[in-house]
Amino acid sequence: MMMSSxxxxxxxxxxxxxxxxxxxxxxxxxxxxxxxxxxxxxxxxCNAGQSGDPLDLFDFFFNESKMKPDISTCNLxxxxxxxxxRLEDALRLYNHxxxxxxxxxxxxxxxxDLLTKALVDVGTMDHALGLLLSGRAELFNFQQPGMYMNLIxxxxxxxxxxxxxxxxxxxxxxxxxxxxxxxxxxxxxxLFKQGKDEEAMExxxxxxxxxxxxxxxxxxxxxxxxxxxxxxxxxxxYMLDNYVDRCIGLxxxxxxxxxxxxxxxxxxxxxVNIFAKTKAKLNYLRT
Numbered sequence: 001m002m003m004s005s006x007x008x009x010x011x012x013x014x015x016x017x018x019x020x021x022x023x024x025x026x027x028x029x030x031x032x033x034x035x036x037x038x039x040x041x042x043x044x045x046c047n048a049g050q051s052g053d054p055l056d057l058f059d060f061f062f063n064e065s066k067m068k069p070d071i072s073t074c075n076l077x078x079x080x081x082x083x084x085x086r087l088e089d090a091l092r093l094y095n096h097x098x099x100x101x102x103x104x105x106x107x108x109x110x111x112x113d114l115l116t117k118a119l120v121d122v123g124t125m126d127h128a129l130g131l132l133l134s135g136r137a138e139l140f141n142f143q144q145p146g147m148y149m150n151l152i153x154x155x156x157x158x159x160x161x162x163x164x165x166x167x168x169x170x171x172x173x174x175x176x177x178x179x180x181x182x183x184x185x186x187x188x189x190x191l192f193k194q195g196k197d198e199e200a201m202e203x204x205x206x207x208x209x210x211x212x213x214x215x216x217x218x219x220x221x222x223x224x225x226x227x228x229x230x231x232x233x234x235x236x237x238y239m240l241d242n243y244v245d246r247c248i249g250l251x252x253x254x255x256x257x258x259x260x261x262x263x264x265x266x267x268x269x270x271x272v273n274i275f276a277k278t279k280a281k282l283n284y285l286r287t
Contacts, residue, residue, distance in 0.1 A: 120150050152186045153190075178215050258274060
């Protein structure tokens with residue numbers, strides 16, 4: 001059968017295949033492995049932009065089949081809801097998680113990061129703040145900056161500097177130096193947006209100039225975004241020259257970001273040289 005130029009091929013019914021595969025596998029594997037398989041399938045569907053299928057599979061796996069999901073799988077569904085504009089559905093799942101603690105996993109940092117970002121994006125700052133305070137109280141060993149950064153960014157965009165600095169000061173009481181430095185990258189970007197480049201560069205030099213990739217990458221992205229190309233490349237080479245530990249040193253995402261920067265500028269030979277220099281550095285450290 002021939003298709004018209006406006007016709008699109010019908011997508012393969014991966015949901016049906018996935019259901020059969022998982023049900024067959026469950027007869028042979030432990031529940032934990034079955035959950036890992038289901039999570040991988042749902043993740044693949046979400047990454048492919050199939051918004052409906054992951055929700056159907058989630059319901060099938062964890063409601064009809066009575067499997068208990070892990071929080072990572074729940075976060076995939078929350079993320080899908082938020083990205084598709086179904087914030088109420090995302091919050092409904094969150095409320096289910098916190099109300100059924102004996103049968104469902106507890107929300108983690110990622111859960112609160114996703115939901116606070118979505119709430120800030122639609123301008124419901126009071127709701128986002130309430131959720132942050134809930135996460136602050138519920139999460140064990142709270143140190144991660146994600147949801148604080150979401151709220152601070154929202155308040156800065158509204159011009160509410162008082163609340164932004166209040167949240168920063170609160171985070172300082174419960175976290176560690178490197179994560180506080182990551183959080184301060186939000187203020188760095190705000191200063192660039194305000195045209196206060198000198199203040200922004202001073203903040204970057206104080207908190208961001210480090211070979212620790214977890215701290216440095218947000219600042220590197222900001223330098224590139226606001227046209228500080230020379231400083232960004234100097235910073236990147238500093239990170240590469242001072243790479244000593246793969247746990248905190250230059251990672252694949254940061255490398256790819258800089259390679260893409262070369263390619264977008266048409267500097268293909270520079271991209272190749274970066275790969276070669278990085279490979280040589282890593283090989284040297286392994287010997």
